[in-house]
Amino acid sequence: MEHVSNYLTPEIKLSCYQDKFFKSEIVFDQHMLVWFISGETRIVQAEATHLFGSGDIFLIPRNKPATIINFPKDGLPHKTVVMLLTTDVLRKYYQQFSVTTNITAVPKIRSFRNHPLLESCLVSLIPYFEMKDRFPPQLASLKLTEAISILRTIDPEVDSVLANFDDPHKVDLIGFMEKNYMFNMPMEKFGYLTGRSLSTFKRDFKKAFNTTPQKWLTQKRLELAHYQIAEQKLKPLDACYETGFENLSHFSFAFKKHFGYAPTSIASQKHHWHTDLRLTRG
Template identity: 35%
Template sequence: METNNLEGINTLRYSDIFLAMYFNDGMSCLHRNHSHVLVYMYSGELEINERETVTRLHKGDCAFIRKDFGVQLTKRAYKGEQFKAIFLMFTTRFLREFYGRLDKNQLPEEVRRSKVSLRKLPSNRPDIVSLFESMTPYFDSGIQPTEELLNLKMAEGVYVLLHTDKSLYASLFDFADPWKIDILEFLEKNYMNDLSLEEIANYTGRSLATFKRDFKKVSELSPQKWIIRRRLEAAHALIRSGVRNVTDICFEVGFKNLSHFSKIYKEKYGSSPANSISY
């Protein structure tokens, strides 16, 4: 068990399996999931902002956040109660082992991965309440749960999701054909983020070698050149709209160096970013 206390944050973590987080005051952090997450609220408020779409979770609420999801999470007290929640972190290793035990003949056919990255589950569902309320004694008392119990609770969490919507089979087991995450769809949502090729491969359910091979099937460009081209296209559209200054646009679309951005922008569009602004 790991216990951390920092700036009003108290976290209790058992192995790599689930994490309880307590916040006495409102806090905000930019969070990018390296694992699928099932979060359950005991108290307080969790505000989830996805590209200006805001979802708020309160006591008894439960939600699934897919691993390729970059959101702004704000944790705060609510109605006099501190923030308190448990996050089940579904690692690829755990899901591969779980998938290996499934009867493949019972898997739903022609299931497509939902485009919704945040999924709020029905409130007060018996299996959800039972799962998370059974965990509270371990966090309140500090008693160390066994690895067998941890794996059992994680498996319960997976079944909660699979019993919610069959499309979640495709989200949870996206490392297995035919449920790999669509590469171009992922990059379209994340081209502005500072991700390595290894991270992109992982987020799309592939090894690095498989990612490079699959990318050649969808683009004549290398992944790096595709990302640069997409950033330039986004920057060009914003510059032509005249609603932001060039510096802000440069960093918003993912470039880190203004002079480098100006140089490659001029090479592609024939004029500097400043000269392309429409008024």
Template identity: 35%
Template sequence: MKDPTEILTGVIFYSHLTSKRKEVAAFMAHNTLILMVEGQLSIETAGGKTILQKGDIMLVGKNQLATLTKIPSAEGNYETIVIVLQEDLLRTIALEEKIEVREPYTGSPFVLIPPNDFMQGYFQSVLPYVRHPDKKIRASMGMLKVREGVTLLLYAMPSLNSLLFDFSAPYKIDLKKFMLSHYHFNLPVEKFAQLTGRSLAAFKRDFKKVFDAAPRQWLLEKRLVEARHLIEKKNKKPSAIYLDLGFESLSHFSRTFKKMFGKVPSACIPAL
């Protein structure tokens, strides 16, 4: 089975790993509801680390760049249900329910939902679909389940209104601080611009002022310099770091590394 499995395209996902720790970089574009069924999930961002244990339910705010570490339980199982609360659906709910957000959300983007029978029952009703992906869930039924989840979230924590229904564009943030914290994520320049609250043209203009370089060139050089540091000073293997530094393949990493430093990454490994 592909992991994670899409139960409803782009909306409901089921992740099931057995006795295998896995670390991935991810961009969480939408508000996302997670149930930790088994094992442990570590979500690390520039702002800190959040850990989900068995039974935890968490709402993660949109536009988060994170490193996800999936850790199986002592019995060797890892299992999560992930429900993506797409903005189009949330806009529809806001219109139908006449929901208005008067104050911006200022809390943590990682909200642990207090245990309650309603949310537990909700996820129990989703489990049959995710554990039997061959039994295709109809899109209309799937979206009803998502709407139900939003309703129960607001019942449990009415204050989540301002997180779920904030449709404003990201405000303009400190570009230098953001890029130095997130350069290793494999995202197009257009996405970095969006996340810093800028148009692409404004992002390139501000980037040039801050770093005196074009974004793509700076990103490549920053990642390669960090790679060399990790290999030479931290004894990291090239195969263990290229994905974490935003390179899509080991061969591409090796070619660009050699072009910049005149030798392949493996030649930088300190002799024992």
């Protein structure tokens, strides 16, 4: 996989994927503001699946599990400008304001397609990626401040996301796991996002589900994949990547072991079922 990241600063980069696609399950530790130059991204979250392409600008909130699938498109690589709106940067920014916000329990991706103010801010960074000289830190600070100020101007509710510096609170374990089991994260991250240490997470999980997290996660992901292939007509490869499996061979092996047949056989099975049903009705 050919991936190049050109950093102006640790918070500002130009990211480029040249290969067919790149997939990752991820929980961002910081908010990310992304402007698409070319290519396409599918972001799968518990509540919805988002598709972004050239010209799109969106904000991905921190501590939100997601499956990210990046594609080239129209012969062009997957290319984006990314700003990390870190907790340190945001704390410093919000010190000058007295902000009262309604904290959003489950922040969602916020989309700002082709917004002229945001686009001009992010487009203005492009020439700097060609410079050989070091990008001035004070200019980076100004650019980050400009982006945050524009976000607050065009989205009055964005403070509920950006000005929330709390770590995840202890949440209902069953509800959280039922919504987020398709994301392939370390157990430590599941624990953190539910407000628990790893040992407390495992203990509470055993009490809630009467099994280990890994066994439960594998079964839930396989059941979801079966539904996606059989009912939603997804290709096995797409179902594999959208349900938290790392590669197709591992997914196919686990699927056949659990259900007794390969994921590729579902389409032909459904055809036989429909044929048998017509014959019975006839």
